[in-house]
Amino acid sequence: MPDMSQPPVVVGRYAIHGKIAAGGMATVHVGRLAGAAGFARTVAIKRLHPHLAGDEQFVLMFVDEARIAARIRHPNVVQTLDVVSTDDELLLVMEYVHGESLSKLMHSATAHGRGAPPRVAAALACGILHGLHAAHEASDETGAPLGIVHRDVSPQNVLLGADGIPRIVDFGVATAAGRMQSTQAGTLKGKMAYMAPERIRGDAADRRSDVYAVGVLLWEMLTGKRMFQGEDDTQVLARVVEGRSDPPSAHVPGLPRSYDAVVMHAVAREPADRYATAEAMAGELEGCEGLASPSEVGAWVRAMAGDRLDARAQAIARIESHSGSMPAMAAPPPPLAAEPVTVISDVRSAPSGREPITSSLRASALGGSIPPPRSAEARTIPMVPALTVAGVAVAAGIGLAAVLVLHGRPQPAAAGGPGVMELPAPVPSVGAPTGAPEPEVAPSAVPVTNVDDLPQAPPLPEPSTSASAVAAPPPPRWGPAAPAVPKVHVDCSPPYYYGADGLKHYKRECN
Numbered sequence: 001m002p003d004m005s006q007p008p009v010v011v012g013r014y015a016i017h018g019k020i021a022a023g024g025m026a027t028v029h030v031g032r033l034a035g036a037a038g039f040a041r042t043v044a045i046k047r048l049h050p051h052l053a054g055d056e057q058f059v060l061m062f063v064d065e066a067r068i069a070a071r072i073r074h075p076n077v078v079q080t081l082d083v084v085s086t087d088d089e090l091l092l093v094m095e096y097v098h099g100e101s102l103s104k105l106m107h108s109a110t111a112h113g114r115g116a117p118p119r120v121a122a123a124l125a126c127g128i129l130h131g132l133h134a135a136h137e138a139s140d141e142t143g144a145p146l147g148i149v150h151r152d153v154s155p156q157n158v159l160l161g162a163d164g165i166p167r168i169v170d171f172g173v174a175t176a177a178g179r180m181q182s183t184q185a186g187t188l189k190g191k192m193a194y195m196a197p198e199r200i201r202g203d204a205a206d207r208r209s210d211v212y213a214v215g216v217l218l219w220e221m222l223t224g225k226r227m228f229q230g231e232d233d234t235q236v237l238a239r240v241v242e243g244r245s246d247p248p249s250a251h252v253p254g255l256p257r258s259y260d261a262v263v264m265h266a267v268a269r270e271p272a273d274r275y276a277t278a279e280a281m282a283g284e285l286e287g288c289e290g291l292a293s294p295s296e297v298g299a300w301v302r303a304m305a306g307d308r309l310d311a312r313a314q315a316i317a318r319i320e321s322h323s324g325s326m327p328a329m330a331a332p333p334p335p336l337a338a339e340p341v342t343v344i345s346d347v348r349s350a351p352s353g354r355e356p357i358t359s360s361l362r363a364s365a366l367g368g369s370i371p372p373p374r375s376a377e378a379r380t381i382p383m384v385p386a387l388t389v390a391g392v393a394v395a396a397g398i399g400l401a402a403v404l405v406l407h408g409r410p411q412p413a414a415a416g417g418p419g420v421m422e423l424p425a426p427v428p429s430v431g432a433p434t435g436a437p438e439p440e441v442a443p444s445a446v447p448v449t450n451v452d453d454l455p456q457a458p459p460l461p462e463p464s465t466s467a468s469a470v471a472a473p474p475p476p477r478w479g480p481a482a483p484a485v486p487k488v489h490v491d492c493s494p495p496y497y498y499g500a501d502g503l504k505h506y507k508r509e510c511n
Helices: 056-070 102-111 118-136 207-223 233-242 257-266 278-286 294-321 386-407
Strands: 009-011 014-022 026-034 040-048 080-085 090-095 099-101 158-161 166-168 341-343 359-361 496-498 504-506
Touching: 014 040, 014 090, 014 294, 026 090, 026 294, 040 056, 040 294, 056 080, 056 090, 099 102, 099 294, 102 158, 102 207, 102 294, 118 158, 118 166, 118 207, 118 278, 118 294, 158 294, 207 257, 207 278, 257 278
Parallel strands: none
Antiparallel strands: 009 014, 014 026, 026 040, 040 090, 080 090, 099 158, 158 166, 496 504
């Protein structure tokens, strides 16, 4: 059960809690991953012993384990999530599996004087074989085979979850292409009782060496006994090399002989006499007497280690409830605000000296409020499309041209006698064909953003006070002028006429 008496050790974004397993190279702890926005996850953290953190050989072995395991993706292999390296710590972060090691479960079964039920043992062996086959077939990023061989398949390195799924752990001594650390000549890595004879003889290990180890595991699960025993490692190695063993049915009366055939084929002394692949052994084992379902396997796990699993679940629940006390991670920096964009949405008539009406929009990745309009000193529109600016400029230039045409001509005096006046010729509408082309206004000559910056028209001439000349009223300053309507010449001598009724009527035009 994880120890809750000590405060957690925080390394990066991980909090390391109580120890749940230990080995010669590292300890395994319950850990908590703290992420952004309140995200948290319970993980298992394998922690290299501090006195080995400065040993290059052990560091390379530790890193190799992470690199190899990360290339294997299978439900029967514990997933590697992260590697954390600091000046004082080297951590391997893995998924947390609520379960127990197969070694402790087998010890509990032996204490009850029996092995695992045959269907349960077969299901466990098949799960291990499928996980190993995934490891044997793993490839690197380019698709080249890695040639992984676990070399340490044993009850200590199989984790059986309460969900009934067996998972392989610890690829620390596995062989694979591209390993940074290699085994020295004359050194054996792994547990002697599960080591294939060819490895003891000094031959290279291949996937059939892992098949041999699973055969030994299955023999022990079925019988509840050790297959190779001795007073020391030397005796154990001698018996392994001899390869003499009885079939499991010799120790378990009533056990179907189909299990004997599979086990003895897997533990053959010569590699050529074994199954060529782990998948082939799993296929034959599945056809023996059937496999227990995950729920049946989970029930057996709880029967063997229910008290320990309950105590650990309670300890982890307390860890998770106190995870809020873990030092908070630094908040991520806020996203950079986008450059303000001013968009001309409306330009209306305005008195002189006042700005046209505009609206501003601020783009942002997370949204935001609309800022107040810009001041008169900041009218630049750096991101308005060029066509919009040009359109405003051309429209302003055309309007200016119309104003200049209407108000730039002096009003002539009447050419006729008293009471007769002549008006200027009507100004054609913009775009209508005329005898003389209208002057063009270059867009670059007109300011872009402010109507008040446009050139002003010359002042209108004062109206004449003489009776012989009547000035037409000026057109509106803003907008196009309405075309003038010429008046018909009327003879006012005399200023009256006699109608059909015989009465004298005065001409209204002559008043």
